[in-house]
Amino acid sequence: MQTAQRNSLRLLQWMMVASLALPLALFVFASVVAWVSIRETADREIERSLDVAHEHALKVFETIDRSLSEMAEIVRDVPDADIVAREQLLHLRLKQLVASLPQVKSVWIFDARGRALVNSLVVPAPGIDFSDRDYFKAHTASDIGTFIGEALQPRPPYQGAAFFGVSRRRPAEDGSFSGVLQASLFREYFDNYYARIGREPGSYFVLGRTDGTELARFPTLDRDIGHASQGSIGKIVAANPLAGDLTTATSPTDGIERRLGYRGLAEYPIYVGAGLETSAIQARWRSTISQHLIFGAPATALLFA
Numbered sequence: 001m002q003t004a005q006r007n008s009l010r011l012l013q014w015m016m017v018a019s020l021a022l023p024l025a026l027f028v029f030a031s032v033v034a035w036v037s038i039r040e041t042a043d044r045e046i047e048r049s050l051d052v053a054h055e056h057a058l059k060v061f062e063t064i065d066r067s068l069s070e071m072a073e074i075v076r077d078v079p080d081a082d083i084v085a086r087e088q089l090l091h092l093r094l095k096q097l098v099a100s101l102p103q104v105k106s107v108w109i110f111d112a113r114g115r116a117l118v119n120s121l122v123v124p125a126p127g128i129d130f131s132d133r134d135y136f137k138a139h140t141a142s143d144i145g146t147f148i149g150e151a152l153q154p155r156p157p158y159q160g161a162a163f164f165g166v167s168r169r170r171p172a173e174d175g176s177f178s179g180v181l182q183a184s185l186f187r188e189y190f191d192n193y194y195a196r197i198g199r200e201p202g203s204y205f206v207l208g209r210t211d212g213t214e215l216a217r218f219p220t221l222d223r224d225i226g227h228a229s230q231g232s233i234g235k236i237v238a239a240n241p242l243a244g245d246l247t248t249a250t251s252p253t254d255g256i257e258r259r260l261g262y263r264g265l266a267e268y269p270i271y272v273g274a275g276l277e278t279s280a281i282q283a284r285w286r287s288t289i290s291q292h293l294i295f296g297a298p299a300t301a302l303l304f305a
Helices: 002-074 080-085 087-099 187-197 232-239 278-304
Strands: 104-110 116-119 147-152 163-171 177-186 203-209 214-218 247-250 257-264 270-277
Touching: 002 087, 002 104, 002 163, 002 177, 002 187, 002 203, 002 257, 002 270, 002 278, 080 087, 080 116, 087 104, 087 116, 104 163, 147 214, 177 187, 187 203, 187 214, 203 257, 257 278, 270 278
Parallel strands: none
Antiparallel strands: 104 116, 104 177, 147 163, 163 177, 203 214, 203 270, 247 257, 257 270
């Protein structure tokens, strides 16, 4: 009799252990499956975001390139003196061009000394030396094609939002350097666009040069406009500009860990990046697991009781 009771108690003890162990094992299994599924879903979202950001950036820079080509045709083989003589007419034409492109702040035609011959802002063009700007200096030694500069602040007496320059060399008839054609692009145009498409919690977008310099990003940061800013993805791009696999990295600028990826723009020294904060991905996982706990924990407690 006592042996039967001991066997029954032992069986009950094993049932009690099983009533906890089995649900716990199922919960761990469900947690792992949920994490893998949520991670894969997040990666697909990042890839789709990259598609959108890449297509947008490519269209913007192709449009600017066509605009610079149009400007180049207008002043091809035209002496500086003739450009100045036609300044009013050229100013109106450049002003119309800027009005049709919301991403463009202004366009300029510079001579070989870095002085503005005509621009889309005012007539007459200011007698300011712009030869120290990166969008001008890049073209003095040789023809490097389209150059994209760092983020800058307007030079007094001009004011307004930060910009970065997209420029091209003005060759003379003999091929020598005769000046620069330049378009100033609003940095906030890209910031605002990324804010509109970055609706998911923890979304991240960045536009930068292949040397790692960030030009625009979402979420935005307060920082010194005059200096290059290399976030986590900027350093990844600078180290390996041809790679495109998703990775997980912590940004040195804001200390946030993100799952992110990037793509380069064909024919331009530019990349776009997109990502999600790992905390946002983990929050999705916790939300899914909590639903299992809401139903599983009471059932397990009743079974144990």
